[in-house]
Amino acid sequence: MSDPLDAIFAALADPTRRAILTMLLEDDMAVTDVAAPFDMSLAAISKHLAILTRAGLIAQEKRGRVKWCKLDPDAMRLASIWMQGFGQFEPVNLDAFERFLAAELDGA
Amino acid sequence: MSDPLDAIFAALADPTRRAILTMLLEDDMAVTDVAAPFDMSLAAISKHLAILTRAGLIAQEKRGRVKWCKLDPDAMRLASIWMQGFGQFEPVNLDAFERFLAAELDGA
DNA sequence: GGCATATTCAACCATCCGGTTGACGATCCC
DNA sequence: GGGATCGTCAACCGGATGGTTGAATATGCC
Numbered sequence: 001m002s003d004p005l006d007a008i009f010a011a012l013a014d015p016t017r018r019a020i021l022t023m024l025l026e027d028d029m030a031v032t033d034v035a036a037p038f039d040m041s042l043a044a045i046s047k048h049l050a051i052l053t054r055a056g057l058i059a060q061e062k063r064g065r066v067k068w069c070k071l072d073p074d075a076m077r078l079a080s081i082w083m084q085g086f087g088q089f090e091p092v093n094l095d096a097f098e099r100f101l102a103a104e105l106d107g108a
Numbered sequence: 109m110s111d112p113l114d115a116i117f118a119a120l121a122d123p124t125r126r127a128i129l130t131m132l133l134e135d136d137m138a139v140t141d142v143a144a145p146f147d148m149s150l151a152a153i154s155k156h157l158a159i160l161t162r163a164g165l166i167a168q169e170k171r172g173r174v175k176w177c178k179l180d181p182d183a184m185r186l187a188s189i190w191m192q193g194f195g196q197f198e199p200v201n202l203d204a205f206e207r208f209l210a211a212e213l214d215g216a
Numbered sequence: 217g218g219c220a221t222a223t224t225c226a227a228c229c230a231t232c233c234g235g236t237t238g239a240c241g242a243t244c245c246c
Numbered sequence: 247g248g249g250a251t252c253g254t255c256a257a258c259c260g261g262a263t264g265g266t267t268g269a270a271t272a273t274g275c276c
Contacts, residue, residue, distance in 0.1 A: 002123075003123050003126075005120075005121075005123075005126065006121055006122070006123055009117050009118075009120040009121035010117075010118070010121035010263095012113075012117040012121075013113075013114055013117035013118035013120075013121055014114070014263095014264085015110075015111050015113075015114055016264090018111075018113065018190075021194070022193075025193070025194065030222080030223095031222070031223060031224095032221085032222060032223080040264095040265075040266095041265075041266065041267080042222085042223075042224090043223085043224075043225085043265090043266080043267080044264070044265055044266080046223065046224060046225095047224095047263095047264075047265085048264090050224090051263095062223095062272095064222090064272095064273060064274070065221070065222050065223080065272060065273035065274065066221095066222065066223090066273090067222075067223065067224095071194065073194065073195075076191055076194050079191065080188065080191045080192070080195075082126075083184055083187065083188045083191070084188070085130075085133070086129070086133065086179065086181065086184050087188075118233095122233090122234080124234090138252080138253095139252075139253060139254095140251085140252065140253080148234095148235075148236095149235075149236065149237080150252085150253070150254090151235085151236080151237080151253085151254075151255085152234070152235055152236080154253065154254060154255095155233095155234075155235085155254095156234085158254090159233095170242095170253095172242095172243065172244075172252090173242060173243040173244065173251070173252050173253075174243090174251095174252065174253090175252075175253065175254095
């Protein structure tokens with residue numbers, strides 16, 4: 001009934017969660033390590049991670065007693081595709097193009 | 109103090125507001141006309157439009173007693189650029205590349 | 217077994233959000 | 247002027263959100 005974009009954009013609306021995603025861009029991390037830089041209880045971070053997981057933005061995998069968090073690109077891509085529908089209002093965006101190319105080449 | 113992305117993503121998280129943005133893709137509209145297809149009070153739509161305006165996703169201009177709403181692409185572009193930072197996790201994504209090009213060319 | 221570590225659960229709290237209704241201010245038009 | 251239309255404001259309501267704390271559940275290690 002509810003659009004997955006609801007959960008994706010809602011998850012992205014919180015600065016703590018966006019910061020977590022940015023951290024995960026560097027490397028996969030355990031929950032405790034994700035929580036370390038934040039001035040906030042571990043339980044709060046655990047909730048944030050649950051929200052990111054429900055939105056499909058990250059995936060969590062338990063190995064031993066440690067739960068590893070890693071980015072899951074599908075949800076972000078879905079949101080990005082939705083937004084591209086509005087791209088026709090942008091003047092030709094060479095900056096974005098360069099970033100796109102750089103990202104693609106880096107990933108190759 | 110608060111990141112503009114907070115307001116942008118929060119605004120995009122609501123399906124009514126995303127629908128409004130899609131409608132405005134067709135044409136600029138008056139508040140009453142925006143409200144027409146929704147099963148919801150005019151006041152509720154007015155609030156949604158205020159949220160979209162505060163996020164910078166639309167601009168409102170009053171001409172006579174009618175307030176016109178139109179897309180304002182800057183905010184969406186900001187969000188889109190933020191998301192592109194996560195593209196490197198996609199395997200070389202030709203689909204996305206084609207969509208990117210199509211959107212850019214369409215806008216040209 | 218028994219203790220330390222990693223993470224979640226449960227209950228609670230304050231605040232925000234999305235909706236309603238009714239009154240109000242502006243503007244158009246006769 | 248006065249009535250109809252356009253839109254917002256204010257107060258209210260229920261439910262979601264983001265945080266806390268303390269207890270509970272795994273798991274690893276000696």
